[in-house]
Amino acid sequence: MRLLASLSGVFFSVHGLDNGLGNTPQMGYNTWNDFECEGVSEENITKVADKMVDLGLPALGYEYLVIDDCWAHRRGEDGILVPYEKAFPHGMKNVADYVHDKGLKFGIYTDRGRWTCAGRPGGSGYEVTDAQTFVSWGVDYVKTDSCFGPDSLEDPPSPEAIGQYELFRDALNKTGRKVFLALSGWHNWYSPYGKSLANSWRIGYDVRDWRSAWNYAIRVNAFLSEYGGPGGWNDPDMLVGSSPGAAVKMTPQQSRTQFSLWSVMAAPLLLGSSMLSMSSHDLETYTNAEVIAVDQDPLGIQGQIVWENCPLRKRADVHQNQYYDEIPYCQQAWAKPVRDGFALVLLNLDRFQPAKVDFKVYDVCWSSPSSKSCDFFEDASVRDLWSKQELGVRKSIQVTLDPDGASRMFKLVPLKWKASETEPAAMAATKSQRRPALRPQRMGMGPPLILETDTVHFLQEPTEL
Ligand SMILES: *[C@@H]1O[C@H](CO)[C@@H](O)[C@H](O)[C@H]1NC(C)=O
Ligand SMILES: *[C@@H]1O[C@H](CO)[C@@H](O)[C@H](O)[C@H]1NC(C)=O
Numbered sequence: 001m002r003l004l005a006s007l008s009g010v011f012f013s014v015h016g017l018d019n020g021l022g023n024t025p026q027m028g029y030n031t032w033n034d035f036e037c038e039g040v041s042e043e044n045i046t047k048v049a050d051k052m053v054d055l056g057l058p059a060l061g062y063e064y065l066v067i068d069d070c071w072a073h074r075r076g077e078d079g080i081l082v083p084y085e086k087a088f089p090h091g092m093k094n095v096a097d098y099v100h101d102k103g104l105k106f107g108i109y110t111d112r113g114r115w116t117c118a119g120r121p122g123g124s125g126y127e128v129t130d131a132q133t134f135v136s137w138g139v140d141y142v143k144t145d146s147c148f149g150p151d152s153l154e155d156p157p158s159p160e161a162i163g164q165y166e167l168f169r170d171a172l173n174k175t176g177r178k179v180f181l182a183l184s185g186w187h188n189w190y191s192p193y194g195k196s197l198a199n200s201w202r203i204g205y206d207v208r209d210w211r212s213a214w215n216y217a218i219r220v221n222a223f224l225s226e227y228g229g230p231g232g233w234n235d236p237d238m239l240v241g242s243s244p245g246a247a248v249k250m251t252p253q254q255s256r257t258q259f260s261l262w263s264v265m266a267a268p269l270l271l272g273s274s275m276l277s278m279s280s281h282d283l284e285t286y287t288n289a290e291v292i293a294v295d296q297d298p299l300g301i302q303g304q305i306v307w308e309n310c311p312l313r314k315r316a317d318v319h320q321n322q323y324y325d326e327i328p329y330c331q332q333a334w335a336k337p338v339r340d341g342f343a344l345v346l347l348n349l350d351r352f353q354p355a356k357v358d359f360k361v362y363d364v365c366w367s368s369p370s371s372k373s374c375d376f377f378e379d380a381s382v383r384d385l386w387s388k389q390e391l392g393v394r395k396s397i398q399v400t401l402d403p404d405g406a407s408r409m410f411k412l413v414p415l416k417w418k419a420s421e422t423e424p425a426a427m428a429a430t431k432s433q434r435r436p437a438l439r440p441q442r443m444g445m446g447p448p449l450i451l452e453t454d455t456v457h458f459l460q461e462p463t464e465l
Contacts, residue, residue: 016196017169017232021180024296025233026141026200026268028064028107029057033208033240033248033272037070037118041087042095048275049102055283058103061292062271064141064180065099066107069118079129081121096138107141107180108134112164113149122148123168131171134179141180144168144198157189165197182235182268186216191224195232200268207237210254210405214327214349221265221302223315228266228302236265241273241282248272252281254405256386259285260345261407263295264303264336290385291409294336294343303336303343307363310349331355331401335364341380341413348401359397364412377414385409 029052031040049065052058071092073084083092096106110130111122123130123144134142150160165183172179183190183198186205194201203224204216217236228234239259242252250258255273262269269292273282310330329350336343342364348355361380382391386409391397393415399408 017173017181017198019173019178019181019199021178022199022232023230024298024300025266026064026180026182026270027061027292027296028066028105028141028269029062029271029275030066030068030107030143030238032068033238034246034274036247038247040067040070042090044276045095046098049099049104051275052104053102055278056287057271060287060289061296062269062286064105064107064270066109066141066143066270067095068109068143069111069116069145070120071109072116072120075121075126079126080133081126081130091137093137100138105140105180106138107143107182108137108139109143109145110134110168111145111147111149112161112168113145113147115148117145117147124149124164127164127167127171128174131168131175135172135175135177139179141182142168142172143182143184145184146186157187157193161185162193162197169197184235188220188224191227191234194227194234195229198232200233200235202235202237204236207240207258208248209240210250211325211327212323213240213250213254213258215323218261219313221267222305222313225265225302225304228300230300233266233268234302236262236267238268238270238272239286241271241278241285243274243277243279243282245274245277246272251405252279253402253407255282256285257345257347257405257407259288260291260385260409261334261347263291264334264343264345264409266295266297266300266302266336269295288385290383290388290411294338294385294411297336297338297343299337299339301337303334303345306333306335306344306365307359308332327351329353331357333357333359333363338411341411343385344397344410344412345407346397346399346401346410347405347407348403349405351404353403355401355403357397357399357401359399361395361397361412361414377416379415380412381415383411383413385411 045067052062052065071083071088072081074082076082088095099106112124113122114124115122149164151158169181172181181198183201186202188203190201191203204220207213207217221234221236224234240248240250240255242249242255271286308330310328310332327349331349332347334345344364346357346359362378379393379395381393382397384391397410401408
């Protein structure tokens with residue numbers, strides 16, 4: 001914290017971002033996991049906009065249609081970005097207008113370096129021109145990537161990278177239009193600085209399958225919960241669907257688990273399935289309003305691991321986008337306090353064996369401002385958010401989880417809270433009231449947790465699984 005305080009004086013202007021956007025994590029669609037570079041065109045984008053409306057997605061909160069890399073071809077003599085004429089024969093403003101007419105908001109992609117990741121013109125040196133150009137087209141959202149720019153692969157953060165993002169942030173601010181800024185720097189060292197720079201910031205490399213979801217997102221985001229909240233969110237990357245038509249995909253159960261976990265992590269929900277040929281499974285996943293409500297809960301608290309039997313990990317271990325070929329053979333429970341209770345995801349990371357999990361409902365409790373809230377209940381009424389069934393009032397939840405990334409997701413409403421409106425309100429703590437190192441409380445149960453300042457807690461001896 002001392003380090004942050006001194007660095008922030010160097011890097012940041014007093015005001016930071018302050019554009020009033022991102023009170024809840026952004027929701028929408030992004031072209032990358034669907035089309036990658038191929039097929040990013042006016043024709044496909046307008047079809048995607050039509051389809052989003054046909055599927056009823058805007059009403060569920062999916063408001064942004066974001067074009068990722070590969071739309072920009074060159075800079076004109078005036079320095080203004082020109083799209084590929086063949087793909088965008090009527091220019092970008094025309095596409096933005098179409099998207100707006102559908103009731104959606106329009107997002108576009110740039111990069112803080114000299115080139116984008118796919119080798120298109122980058123924004124370095126053109127921050128003011130590009131901000132003005134985007135705003136003149138009616139852009140509502142900008143994703144700004146990090147390829148071909150000065151970087152730093154480890155802590156401490158790179159002042160050059162942060163400086164480039166500040167230039168673009170300030171250029172957007174000067175246009176006077178409120179534009180959602182999604183920073184894509186792929187390092188978790190952005191997190192402590194994130195809120196002053198952007199409405200969301202990537203914490204690791206691209207999620208392209210279940211293994212990269214573990215390596216670059218789940219494993220990393222477990223340490224970053226204190227940084228996300230209203231106005232700015234940790235971004236563990238976009239959703240990956242399971243529809244065959246998309247460029248990037250996972251198995252159906254993994255992509256559903258990703259959606260559940262991302263909701264508990266208060267992550268941006270940017271659809272990455274095939275929009276034009278979405279499977280009924282993916283559609284069912286992405287239109288589950290109760291799961292979406294967990295992500296969009298107004299308290300804006302990023303969920304945490306409350307129980308696991310995975311090997312001990314330290315925050316220092318996740319700084320460099322390490323990649324492990326083997327996902328650990330273990331189980332985790334993630335929980336997020338929401339306005340009227342808790343959301344819980346029970347997850348089996350074991351690739352081959354199913355797992356029996358017996359979860360005591362009071363283990364769900366963490367981060368509550370008053371320790372009283374954690375002492376407060378033994379029973380909770382439990383609802384399965386995927387089967388949409390009430391499981392009644394329970395002290396524990398027993399499930400068998402399939403291997404290879406299967407999960408179950410529940411909403412828990414502590415019984416005592418039902419009688420009184422005041423206890424849930426107590427959960428609406430401001431960030432400052434929350435302990436910096438978020439730790440669960442376990443009450444007289446099992447072996448003690450091993451806690452170090454910057455370690456994810458774990459049980460020394462896993463309870464029976
Ligand atoms: C620009 O920054 C100022 C100061 O931080 C802030 O009050 C204002 O809302 C910002 N404007 C836009 C359009 O983001
Ligand atoms: C639309 O996307 C599909 C799938 O990627 C691609 O094959 C097709 O060429 C695209 N159409 C245009 C006009 O870009």
